[in-house]
Structure formats: C-alpha cells, structure tokens
Amino acid sequence: MIIRFITTLGIALSLAITAPQVARADAGEILGGAVVGGVIGYAIGKEQGKKQSSRSTTTRTYRSGIPSxxxxxxxxxxxxxxxxxxxxxxxxxxxxxxxxxxxxxxxxxxxxxxxxxxxxxxxxxxxxxxxxxxxxxxxxxxxxxxxxxxxxxxxxxxxxxxAAPQPQAQAPAPITPVVTAQPETTPAEAPTETASTGSLPSLFAGGTARxxxxxxxxxxxxxxxxxGGYTTLANMSDPDFALSEQFCLARSYAMARGEELIQDIQGLTPDQISTQCAAFGDTLSPQVVALSLSSKADAESQMRKFALDTGLSPADLSATSKVCLSLGYRQDNMDTAVGSALMLVALGEPAYGELVGHHLREGFGVQERQDLAMQWYDASLSALDAGSQAVFLPSQTDRPQLLRAAMVQAQ
Structure with a gap:
C-alpha cells in the first residue's frame, strides 16, 4: 500500500525522470519513483548545475574584486x-x-x-x-x-x-485504495461525548514530546x-559542550550545502521536495533504528547493501541524501537527517559519519549509545587523517584534533 502510494505520489508530482532499473522492487519503487526521480530532477548532478550557473551569471552585474x-x-x-x-x-x-x-x-x-x-x-x-x-x-x-x-x-x-510545519503531501493521482475491513462498532463500544463536567483535558496525554x-x-x-566564541583546543574545559558545538556547527553546514543543491532542482516546489524527503526518511527509518543496535561495521554494511539493492546510481543517491539531510535538519525530522547521513557514509563519504556519532552520543533520532558513538567518531576522524575530504569547516585545519581531544576527554 505505501509503495503504491509513494510511487503514485511521484507520478502526481510530474516527476520528469524515468526511474532506473532496480534489482529489488520494494526499495527501488520507493526510492526510484518517489525520491530520486523527484528530488534530483537535475539528474546529471551538480556539475550540470554548475554549468547552468556559470552561464546565468554572465548576465548579472557583479562588483569587481568581491567574490560571490x-x-x-x-x-x-x-x-x-x-x-x-x-x-x-x-x-x-x-x-x-x-x-x-x-x-x-x-x-x-x-x-x-x-x-x-x-x-x-x-x-x-x-x-x-x-x-x-x-x-x-x-x-x-x-x-x-x-x-x-x-x-x-x-x-x-x-x-x-x-516547530516547523510538516509539509502537506500533494494529492496523488486517483487510485483504487486498498481498504482494510474494520470490525463493526457495537453500541457499547461506540465513542461517547465527554460530559460537560468542567474537567480539563491533559495536554500531555500523548506522552513526552520528542x-x-x-x-x-x-x-x-x-x-x-x-x-565569546567557539571552544578551541587551547581553552576547552567542557569536552561534552565542545562536541555539542561541533555537532550544531556541522548541522548548519549540512543545511547550507543542501540549500545550494536545492537551487538547482527544476520543476518542484519546496513543499514537493519536502514531501519526497519525508518519504525518503520513512523508507530509511529501519536502518536508523538499527544504528543503536548494531556495530558501525554492521550498520554501514546493511545500508550499503540496501543502496545497492535499489539499483540506483550512487551519484543520484548521494545528491538526494545531501538535499534530504538539509531538510531533515531544518524540519527536525530525525529519520530523514540520520538516514541521509548514514546513506552518505555507505556511499563512500566517511566524513558524514561524524553526524551519526553526534546523534548516538546525544540521543537525537536514535537511542543514546555512547559506546557506538565513539566508533563512528573514530572512523570519521581516521578517514580524515588518511586524506578523506572534509565536509564540515574544511578551512579549520585543527578541527579534527579538537574533535578527537573532546572525544577522548568525554569518555
């Protein structure tokens, strides 16, 4: 049912890309029809966007000597x-x-x-x-x-x-719904109106907010x-707060990167992109849940297998993940944010593993697991030491040393 709905939703949004062949129908239908085809409507990727940008900027007047x-x-x-x-x-x-x-x-x-x-x-x-x-x-x-x-x-x-408003899903094309028969309600089971007794409703009846x-x-x-500024190696006295600062700073950079990519998406409204990224997060939620239950190696392996089974190109999945990572953070949708970060690690961008470590350390979107968080921190920092490209504050060359020092002292 949900696969049919999301796939139909992709069609209703007039997604212009033909979904690629997939190895397994379940994952492929959801990701190909609903997310990659929609969010990455510029399927050639960022390079095409750069070419379009370079052409369009020739018609603009810029002040000489000042970079844009x-x-x-x-x-x-x-x-x-x-x-x-x-x-x-x-x-x-x-x-x-x-x-x-x-x-x-x-x-x-x-x-x-x-x-x-x-x-x-x-x-x-x-x-x-x-x-x-x-x-x-x-x-x-x-x-x-x-x-x-x-x-x-x-x-x-x-x-x-x-809280950020949740985007409203666009109306799907007419389909025959799958209706599950509901048991008849007997008079005894019928809901009754609350008597006007003057009692007040509980605003917390639904449980503690996330x-x-x-x-x-x-x-x-x-x-x-x-x-007076961010924690540095020289003045660090609270390693936990230093890690929280870097978490929030990385989050800001991830949102900014996604905003850049969104500018290149053609033919979709912001609400439509948000809807597609919400579907992306829903699809990856089982992988997010598994993060608190599995070692880093197992969680990454499971996500890599999932990505391969979709049959979609790594470039499309990567671009989709960066867009949805940004929107997930902006809308406080942790399934979308954490799932996107995990997908990027599985696709060969280990620097994003820092985000997974932060989430596991602080318990946002996943169960708090300090021990597993250290695995993700260590792997992402080791990858940077080995020459992997930094994605957060690349100009701050001592940032990996700050993260490692805070990580060691916080244990």
Missing part, C-alpha cells in the same frame, strides 16, 4: 529578513552587507565590527532565520528585529520554539555567544 559565495548570500538573506537591509542578495559581502552586519551586532550586544563576523554570530542569525521561516513567524505574528529578539528570548528562557535538535542547537549557540 553561497554563505554571503545566506547571510544577506537572513539580514534582510530581520530588517537589517543588506541590499541585493548577490553573495558579495561588500560595504552594504558589512554595515548590515554591524547593525545586527549592535542590536544583539556583540562587539561591532562588520569585517569580523565570528561563526557563532553568523550561526545564531541563520538558526533564527531557519526557525522563523519554518513556523516561528507564523506562531509569533512578529517580523523584523522583534521576531529575532523573540527567538533569542525563547532560547534564553528555555521555552520550546515553534526532543528537538533545533531547540538544542539554539541553546548551544546562545551559550557559545555568552562564552
């Missing part, structure tokens, strides 16, 4: 959203953007220097933007700087932030701001 970066564009977008007026979003951090940064710094009580925009200040701005555009603005009915200050106040007070990684990272960023 996706991080610059992200900063400008967030600054403009909160009313600091960075001007046109072109990715070039010039005088106008630096002046906007200074206005942001002054309003937040940071040292004012537009040429010095520390990561913790930038990360807090971007975290606030993700929160606001994922439901915070709708929940508070505020805008501009008051919305940013409301975010800071909620983080500071420890209040639960507004912890929010978005809330956790917002609190970490606030503490980092209070500390």
């Amino acid at each position: 970066t996706s991080q610059g564009a992200q900063t400008q977008t967030a600054l403009n959203y909160f009313g600091y007026n960075a001007g046109r979003v072109d990715g070039q951090v010039g005088g106008g953007t630096r002046a906007a940064i200074e206005r942001y710094q002054a309003s937040m009580g940071y040292p004012v220097n537009g040429y010095d925009f520390p990561p913790y200040q930038s990360d807090f701005l971007n975290q606030a933007y993700y929160w606001a555009t994922s439901g915070g603005q709708a929940a508070t009915q505020l805008s501009g700087q008051p919305l940013l200050f409301a975010y800071r106040q909620q983080v500071h007070s420890g209040a639960a932030l507004a 912890p929010s990684l978005a809330n956790r990272c917002s609190a970490v960023m606030l503490q980092t701001s209070t500390n």
Whole structure:
C-alpha cells in the first residue's frame, strides 16, 4: 500500500525522470519513483548545475574584486529578513552587507565590527532565520528585529520554539485504495461525548514530546555567544559542550550545502521536495533504528547493501541524501537527517559519519549509545587523517584534533 502510494505520489508530482532499473522492487519503487526521480530532477548532478550557473551569471552585474559565495548570500538573506537591509542578495559581502552586519551586532550586544563576523554570530542569525521561516513567524505574528529578539528570548528562557510545519503531501493521482475491513462498532463500544463536567483535558496525554535538535542547537549557540566564541583546543574545559558545538556547527553546514543543491532542482516546489524527503526518511527509518543496535561495521554494511539493492546510481543517491539531510535538519525530522547521513557514509563519504556519532552520543533520532558513538567518531576522524575530504569547516585545519581531544576527554 505505501509503495503504491509513494510511487503514485511521484507520478502526481510530474516527476520528469524515468526511474532506473532496480534489482529489488520494494526499495527501488520507493526510492526510484518517489525520491530520486523527484528530488534530483537535475539528474546529471551538480556539475550540470554548475554549468547552468556559470552561464546565468554572465548576465548579472557583479562588483569587481568581491567574490560571490553561497554563505554571503545566506547571510544577506537572513539580514534582510530581520530588517537589517543588506541590499541585493548577490553573495558579495561588500560595504552594504558589512554595515548590515554591524547593525545586527549592535542590536544583539556583540562587539561591532562588520569585517569580523565570528561563526557563532553568523550561526545564531541563520538558526533564527531557519526557525522563523519554518513556523516561528507564523506562531509569533512578529517580523523584523522583534521576531529575532523573540527567538533569542525563547532560547534564553528555555521555552520550546515553534516547530516547523510538516509539509502537506500533494494529492496523488486517483487510485483504487486498498481498504482494510474494520470490525463493526457495537453500541457499547461506540465513542461517547465527554460530559460537560468542567474537567480539563491533559495536554500531555500523548506522552513526552520528542526532543528537538533545533531547540538544542539554539541553546548551544546562545551559550557559545555568552562564552565569546567557539571552544578551541587551547581553552576547552567542557569536552561534552565542545562536541555539542561541533555537532550544531556541522548541522548548519549540512543545511547550507543542501540549500545550494536545492537551487538547482527544476520543476518542484519546496513543499514537493519536502514531501519526497519525508518519504525518503520513512523508507530509511529501519536502518536508523538499527544504528543503536548494531556495530558501525554492521550498520554501514546493511545500508550499503540496501543502496545497492535499489539499483540506483550512487551519484543520484548521494545528491538526494545531501538535499534530504538539509531538510531533515531544518524540519527536525530525525529519520530523514540520520538516514541521509548514514546513506552518505555507505556511499563512500566517511566524513558524514561524524553526524551519526553526534546523534548516538546525544540521543537525537536514535537511542543514546555512547559506546557506538565513539566508533563512528573514530572512523570519521581516521578517514580524515588518511586524506578523506572534509565536509564540515574544511578551512579549520585543527578541527579534527579538537574533535578527537573532546572525544577522548568525554569518555
């Protein structure tokens, strides 16, 4: 039933790619029809996107001598959203953007220097933007700087932030539903209306809410701001907090990378992409559950076999995973985020194993397993030592040493 639904959903979204041949129908139908065909609508991959980008940029006017970066564009977008007026979003951090940064710094009580925009200040701005555009603005009915200050106040007070709205699935093409017969309800079993006795309903009848990684990272960023910057090898006194900082920093980088890829997707709305990534997470949820029950070697082997059984190209699966990793974090959907990170490791990108280690250490999306977390940390750091490409803060050459020192001291 779910395979038919998701596959039909892919058709209803007018996905333009023909699903590749698959070795096993179950995994192939779900991933090929619903996710890869939809999310990676630019199937040739990022290289084609780069060519299109290089052609399109020839028609734009850029200020000479100032590089255009996706991080610059992200900063400008967030600054403009909160009313600091960075001007046109072109990715070039010039005088106008630096002046906007200074206005942001002054309003937040940071040292004012537009040429010095520390990561913790930038990360807090971007975290606030993700929160606001994922439901915070709708929940508070505020805008501009008051919305940013409301975010800071909620983080500071420890209040639960507004959850990102779940995307609504697009209506599938008409199909004959598979209906399971339900037993008839006898009068004794029929639900009765609650008598008007004045009793209040329990808001917690459904059990304890799942912890929010978005809330956790917002609190970490606030503490980092209070500390005056990120933990370094020289000043590390709390290895657990240092690991949490790096977790949230890696999460921010993963979201930014996915946003870049999403810009190249043609013919799909953001809600449609979100729907497809939610299906991706649902499909990978058994593999995510197994993370807390299996060694790293076994979990990775199982995911690699799963990926091979789909018959899909590693390039398509990798690109899909990076997009869905970003959206999983942005929407606090841990099945999607953790499953995507695990898929990337299985496809030969071991640096993403750091994320799996963080999740196992802190228990977000998986059962907390400190012992297994260390396996994932060690493997990802060993791969970096052996020359594997860094995907989080590649310019910070001492980051692996910081992670390893924190990992050893936290044991």
